[in-house]
Amino acid sequence: MAQNCIRLGLSDFYNHNNASYAITLSLHIRDTHNDIVTAASAALDLIDNQNVHAIIGPQNSGEARFVAEIGTKAQIPIISFSATSPSLSPSQTPYFVRTTQSDLSEVEAICAIAQAYGWHKIILISENTEYGNGLIPYLAAALGEINIQVPYKTSIDPHSQEAEISKEVKKLKGMQTKVFLVHMSADVGSNFFRLVNSAGMMREGYAWMVTQEMSAKMNPMGPKVMGYMQGVLGVRPMVKKTKGLEDLNRRWKAMANAYNKSSVLSLFGIWAYDTVQALALAVDKVGIANSTFQKSNMTNKSRDKYVMGPRLLNTILDTKLKGLSGNFNLVEGQLEPSVLEVFNVIGRKERIIGYWSPQMGLFRDLDEDGVPMAKGKLKQPIWPGDTIEPPTVLRIGVPVRQSFTEFVKVERGSPNGTSKISGFSIDVFLEAIKVLPFSFRYEFVPLTNKNGTTGGNYDELLCQIKEKASL
Incomplete structure (x- = not known):
């Protein structure tokens, strides 16, 4: 999905804008196969042999950590639209640019939802990866500050056998606390909820909530997986429906159907589209075509440092545009937090039951002008077991x-x-x-x-x- 969205974004940038560009981006695609070593090797190849001036990707937080270190040493901006773990910090690796929202942007919203429903204890479940482990300490601390206890935390290895995961699910079922928050990627999370559903834990008396990664990719998992998650709540950044987004979605569906792939556009695909357009705009401002690079007098372990690296980085960080995902504005090296929407999985759809913003907290709806309405309230959700009665203790x-x-x-x-x-x-x-x-x-x-x-x-x-x- 990401590769096609990047191609579409680049094509639209040069074809739709009424301007002539002396400099155009040339894409060099590498597949990391979800492997950290392969990602690092690909980054070195692009820097040393292709003389690239920036890298978009990689897509997961584990790979991004290594590639960000390489980019910082070589002074090559590493721009990720999907590495959301707060363990990755632009302050520590200044050439790492996050064009998506950090998982930290969800913490306050999750706490507000927990308070709204009167939950006093929540069990935290994550996957044992850089992405999965990055958010949990921050979330547990934030819940503790509002007197919500975390009696148990568990981390599921993505490579665990089904029997191992089922054993952990059985352990969770035997606990008194029946409110769970799941912080997993779509692939790991879909399998986990399948086993949770089989264990009878998606019935009345339970409450489940998922974070951005699963909700941003919910639809692409298909109706079968959503069938395992009836009554689940989720949070994710809100993206307003526009003609531009509808057009991208239409073209994406046509492209996906031609290759027999998922025909639903995810949030990460939209961020990829905006990211490449922001990079193209920054490159045009800097004028990289006339740039040169030089070798630094460092050890043989050091990478080449491009003269244009700092200029391009600063230009990217200062770039602002109206993207399909909303306002593209980077604050301290990452996309500025925006309004989050709270949704409830019902049938094959996700019903929006409210929103959260840093300024307003929870609110039920937006009027025609985008002004929040019914502050502090959410619409009535349907809980697991097809009931409107919230889990009580x-x-x-x-x-x-x-x-x-x-x-x-x-x-x-x-x-x-x-x-x-x-x-x-x-x-x-x-x-x-x-x-x-x-x-x-x-x-x-x-x-x-x-x-x-x-x-x-x-x-x-x-x-x-x-x-x-x-x-």
Whole structure:
């Protein structure tokens, strides 16, 4: 998809603009086969043998890390429209330019959604790659700041056998927390949700949310995969429908159908289209055709440093245009955050239930002029199990006492910030729920002050229940 979108973007730039360009971009395509070593080798070949002045790609964060290092040493801009991991930083590798939004742009939106639905605990699930591991520490920290616990985190290796993944899914099913956030690529995530669905975890009482990578590529996975994900919520950058985007989508479908490929244009394809146009504009401003390059007096491990590298980099960073994905504006080496849309998978479609922006937070809709409406609210989602009832949890308050600890004992200091609660009264409760004809989710909440000391007696606890206070 990316290669064809780049070709279309380049063709449109030179054919549609009423200007004559003395300099035109020449594409040299290399396939990395999703391999880090191959990506690094391809980058060196392009720099040393093809004398390229910039590289668009690679497409995943693991490859981008190595290629960005090579580009920085050679002073060749490495421009990625799909490497979203926050572990990649333009401040550390200044010749790395991210023309997509960093995964960090989703963190505040995810936290806002969790608060809106009153979730107190969320299990984080990622894939064990540069992309998957990059966001989780930031997300866990942000959730902790708003008092949402992360009782468990797990990382799925993309090369794991199905039996291994099923074993982990079974473990997740046995946990009290039934709210999950999945941060995976489309390929890994689609297989994961297939196994989750088979395990009976896409029914009433569960809540699932996915991050940008899966939602940006949701449609290309097809209706079968979406069938495994009924009721899932997702966040992704909003792209307004325009005539230009409709035209690109039409031409992309025709091209994809000719090669029997997916006929749905993804967000990353749109970013690829905008990226090559921004590069073409920057190249024209710099006038690279007349540039030269020189060898630096460094060790044989150093790469060639092009004279035009710094000028081209600065011009790219200053380039602004109205792209099909929206305003192309780079801030500190990466695409500036924009409005995110919140969607809900229902049937074979994704229903938009609201939006989030850094300025407004969550809001339900946009009016005809693009002004947010119904701040702080989302439309009613359909949850797993085809229900409008959100997943709930029975919160059981536990007074913290220094005496009679054989009945109830609260011990703090676990690695994930939770408390260990035990004792005779707790054992009776756990045995009692085993004989109930139904299951339900629950959590013990110690009645303490912020400093961890006792927060009151039984009478005060009962008053909080009457007032429906958040324990």
